[in-house]
Amino acid sequence: MTRPLLQRSPMPGFGLSMGITLTMLSLVVILPIGALLFKGAEFGVANIWQVVNSQRVWTALFLSFRLSLLAALINLVFGVALAWVLVRYDFPGKKLIDASVDLPFALPTAVAGIALTTLYAPNGVFGHLAQTLGTKIAYTQWGILIALIFVGLPFVTRTVQPVIEEIEQEVEEASATLGAHRLMTLRRVILPMLAPAALTGFALALARSVGEYGSVIFIAGNLPLKTEIAPLLIVIRLEEFDYNAAAAIGIAMLVIAFTMLLVINIVQIFSRRRIGLV
Amino acid sequence: MSDISRVKPFRSPTDEAPLARWSLTIGVIALLCILLYAPLAVVFTEALAKGAGAALKSLTKSEASSAIRLTLTVAAVVLPLNAGFGVAAAWAITKFDFRGKAFLITLIDLPFSVSPVVAGLCLVLLFGANSTLGGWLVASGHPVIFALPGIILASLFVTFPFVARELIPVMIEQGRAEEEAALTLGAGGWRVFRTVTLPKIRWALLYGTLLCNARAMGEFGAVAVVSGKIRGQTATMPITIEMLYNEYLSVAAFTLAAVLALLALVTLTLKTALEWRYADQLAATHRH
Amino acid sequence: MHIEIDEISKEFGRTAALHPVKLAIPSGALVALLGPSGSGKTTLLRILGGLECPSTGRVLYDGQDATGLSVQDRRAGFVFQNYALFKHMTVFENVAYGLRARPRNERPNEAEITRRVTKLLDLIQLPDIGSRYPSQLSGGQRQRVALARALAIEPRMLLLDEPFGALDARVRRELRQGLREIHDTTGLTTIFVTHDQDEAMELADLVVVMSMGRIEQIDRPVDIRARPATPFVREFITV
Numbered sequence: 001m002t003r004p005l006l007q008r009s010p011m012p013g014f015g016l017s018m019g020i021t022l023t024m025l026s027l028v029v030i031l032p033i034g035a036l037l038f039k040g041a042e043f044g045v046a047n048i049w050q051v052v053n054s055q056r057v058w059t060a061l062f063l064s065f066r067l068s069l070l071a072a073l074i075n076l077v078f079g080v081a082l083a084w085v086l087v088r089y090d091f092p093g094k095k096l097i098d099a100s101v102d103l104p105f106a107l108p109t110a111v112a113g114i115a116l117t118t119l120y121a122p123n124g125v126f127g128h129l130a131q132t133l134g135t136k137i138a139y140t141q142w143g144i145l146i147a148l149i150f151v152g153l154p155f156v157t158r159t160v161q162p163v164i165e166e167i168e169q170e171v172e173e174a175s176a177t178l179g180a181h182r183l184m185t186l187r188r189v190i191l192p193m194l195a196p197a198a199l200t201g202f203a204l205a206l207a208r209s210v211g212e213y214g215s216v217i218f219i220a221g222n223l224p225l226k227t228e229i230a231p232l233l234i235v236i237r238l239e240e241f242d243y244n245a246a247a248a249i250g251i252a253m254l255v256i257a258f259t260m261l262l263v264i265n266i267v268q269i270f271s272r273r274r275i276g277l278v
Numbered sequence: 279m280s281d282i283s284r285v286k287p288f289r290s291p292t293d294e295a296p297l298a299r300w301s302l303t304i305g306v307i308a309l310l311c312i313l314l315y316a317p318l319a320v321v322f323t324e325a326l327a328k329g330a331g332a333a334l335k336s337l338t339k340s341e342a343s344s345a346i347r348l349t350l351t352v353a354a355v356v357l358p359l360n361a362g363f364g365v366a367a368a369w370a371i372t373k374f375d376f377r378g379k380a381f382l383i384t385l386i387d388l389p390f391s392v393s394p395v396v397a398g399l400c401l402v403l404l405f406g407a408n409s410t411l412g413g414w415l416v417a418s419g420h421p422v423i424f425a426l427p428g429i430i431l432a433s434l435f436v437t438f439p440f441v442a443r444e445l446i447p448v449m450i451e452q453g454r455a456e457e458e459a460a461l462t463l464g465a466g467g468w469r470v471f472r473t474v475t476l477p478k479i480r481w482a483l484l485y486g487t488l489l490c491n492a493r494a495m496g497e498f499g500a501v502a503v504v505s506g507k508i509r510g511q512t513a514t515m516p517i518t519i520e521m522l523y524n525e526y527l528s529v530a531a532f533t534l535a536a537v538l539a540l541l542a543l544v545t546l547t548l549k550t551a552l553e554w555r556y557a558d559q560l561a562a563t564h565r566h
Numbered sequence: 567m568h569i570e571i572d573e574i575s576k577e578f579g580r581t582a583a584l585h586p587v588k589l590a591i592p593s594g595a596l597v598a599l600l601g602p603s604g605s606g607k608t609t610l611l612r613i614l615g616g617l618e619c620p621s622t623g624r625v626l627y628d629g630q631d632a633t634g635l636s637v638q639d640r641r642a643g644f645v646f647q648n649y650a651l652f653k654h655m656t657v658f659e660n661v662a663y664g665l666r667a668r669p670r671n672e673r674p675n676e677a678e679i680t681r682r683v684t685k686l687l688d689l690i691q692l693p694d695i696g697s698r699y700p701s702q703l704s705g706g707q708r709q710r711v712a713l714a715r716a717l718a719i720e721p722r723m724l725l726l727d728e729p730f731g732a733l734d735a736r737v738r739r740e741l742r743q744g745l746r747e748i749h750d751t752t753g754l755t756t757i758f759v760t761h762d763q764d765e766a767m768e769l770a771d772l773v774v775v776m777s778m779g780r781i782e783q784i785d786r787p788v789d790i791r792a793r794p795a796t797p798f799v800r801e802f803i804t805v
């Protein structure tokens with residue numbers, strides 16, 4: 001016997017709540033994304049491939065993906081360290097710092113973009129410092145990386161923090177009584193326990209970075225083949241009224257985003273099942 | 279007793295060495311300063327670079343004031359719509375068992391994994407003047423793209439999951455028992471919602487709406503694509519910041535940015551206050 | 567190993583968890599620390615294991631001062647109340663952990679590790695569960711794995727914190743027997759904490775009754791039954 005579509009329930013309001021949900025979902029999310037996919041279907045897989053396969057598009061997609069991956073990796077390490085410090089150590093101003101971690105969520109990306117550019121441009125505080133060391137940050141790939149680290153910063157910390165809070169002290173003590181020094185306990189016992197949550201945060205940061213636009217375009221310099229990110233290319237194509245090309249790049253980005261989420265979900269399910277969280 | 283003073287100080291087996299502890303703490307705080315606090319500070323120093331008078335004067339220019347008006351209008355439309363959707367979706371998902379629930383949740387979460395620029399692109403393709411639907415809308419005098427409805431739809435898209443995501447775990451945790459009890463006592467559907475459910479979820483609802491507001495007022499990528507950036511008409515605050523910045527009107531750009539940065543700080547403060555005060559009524563991941 | 571506790575006390579902030587206590591445990595004994603919660607028995611056990619530092623006093627192992635010995639160097643096999651198994655490791659890796667934690671020059675090779683872990687799993691009568699994860703085990707199995715893991719480091723003593731606390735009555739009875747057997751096979755000085763007087767009386771050679779951070783009586787079970795030293799002991803064992 002198959003499960004019924006809807007289990008009968010005395011609870012009222014299914015029609016109304018489901019109606020609102022589906023209407024809003026269709027109008028705001030499904031129809032627009034459908035329009036993109038429809039446009040893509042109309043344009044044809046071969047044509048999409050031709051657009052994506054050009055050097056400029058390919059370079060931009062690769063750049064977005066590569067720098068996002070790097071930023072997410074940096075945030076993975078930094079995020080775990082920050083979460084550890086915030087949960088385990090005590091120091092003045094801790095609560096304030098804890099609250100401020102969400103700043104990248106709350107601060108509009110355009111504001112972050114112009115602020116980071118001002119700081120890291122050659123006449124800015126950090127940019128000047130970099131110049132005396134002989135490098136440039138703003139208007140190079142380093143600038144994009146900084147912006148992507150900024151937008152992805154809270155994700156890993158916020159997913160890992162509750163897990164650290166729940167580690168039983170006994171487990172760490174057990175490791176010590178078995179002769180393990182602190183570093184081994186951290187490496188072999190604690191880090192593996194944090195891994196699934198850290199991976200979730202990593203995936204969220206990555207997904208966010210790949211599509212990021214507002215904080216990046218100011219600091220990027222936007223030179224084709226050098227510092228041009230994929231979302232910017234869509235904007236450029238739209239401004240040229242080349243909707244087909246814009247849709248093609250948009251679909252490529254959707255495919256990348258979903259593939260990434262799929263891979264990470266599979267890894268996650270595997271690792272959670274293994275340690276018996278499912 | 280004196281024996282203990284001779285051995286090295288005891289360190290609990292669950293602590294790191296003080297040197298490691300302090301260097302890690304100082305290290306992460308230093309990075310936070312470079313990555314978070316310095317950009318925040320620079321917004322205000324640049325805004326006040328020519329004095330508070332110049333900054334305030336730039337806000338009274340028509341460009342800035344119409345941008346503020348537009349952004350407030352967008353938020354005023356998006357927030358109730360999104361809150362209403364979030365409550366409805368959370369009710370349907372947590373109070374009933376139906377097939378395809380996981381798929382529905384995935385669809386609601388979808389906007390989180392779509393680039394804002396792609397979201398804007400989708401809306402342009404659906405409602406733009408060269409699409410069938412868009413052409414008809416423009417001809418009948420109700421354009422969506424390069425107009426307020428497009429900005430609202432774009433803001434709705436990027437903030438879509440915020441409220442539902444906050445409410446669903448809270449309502450799952452709270453279960454259905456109290457609602458069922460109210461029903462057995464003869465309360466009708468609306469009464470159950472108003473008198474039993476709403477009081478339990480109000481702080482979570484406020485929390486979700488707060489995050490939704492911050493994102494709606496600050497959204498740049500999706501709005502940049504659909505707004506057409508028409509000065510005084512479709513330029514929201516973030517779009518106006520971009521235009522002023524590109525015209526090297528630094529004080530004006532950063533003053534408007536400072537207004538949004540202040541909003542962000544207020545959002546963080548309220549959010550933290552909710553986390554401290556009503557932790558038990560928020561989704562478990564926000565508890566401290 | 568002969569263990570001597572010499573005027574050990576412990577304060578947490580201003581509250582004294584343990585007033586200076588004196589206790590000698592003969593080599594190879596099976597000792598119960600018996601008392602209600604808050605009696606200081608777990609604190610005493612944790613001090614013996616090196617997990618807490620006493621405020622005053624000394625711990626002597628075979629006459630040598632071990633007070634400042636770090637928990638890692640102490641080689642005390644410790645079984646925690648909730649077992650504290652590593653959830654992300656298989657049973658095999660859990661038991662092998664202590665061997666792999668040794669400094670490189672003392673670390674046995676893979677074949678030797680496998681041999682020792684297999685032997686320990688045989689000892690706890692669970693030879694076939696090496697590849698399972700802790701979440702796939704019953705409560706009683708977890709307890710025995712925790713015991714095997716503690717024994718893997720070739721401990722100088724065995725310390726158990728409420729080892730049967732989280733189990734139902736039937737399994738508890740079974741595992742009491744198991745602990746007795748393991749104690750008799752290994753000959754290790756074994757100290758366990760319990761609040762259950764039946765458990766203490768049935769299993770231990772020597773029972774240390776504690777209350778409010780003080781030792782009320784140290785005696786063989788029969789003697790405690792026959793001659794309770796204080797009104798507290800009389801009351802506690804007749805409940």
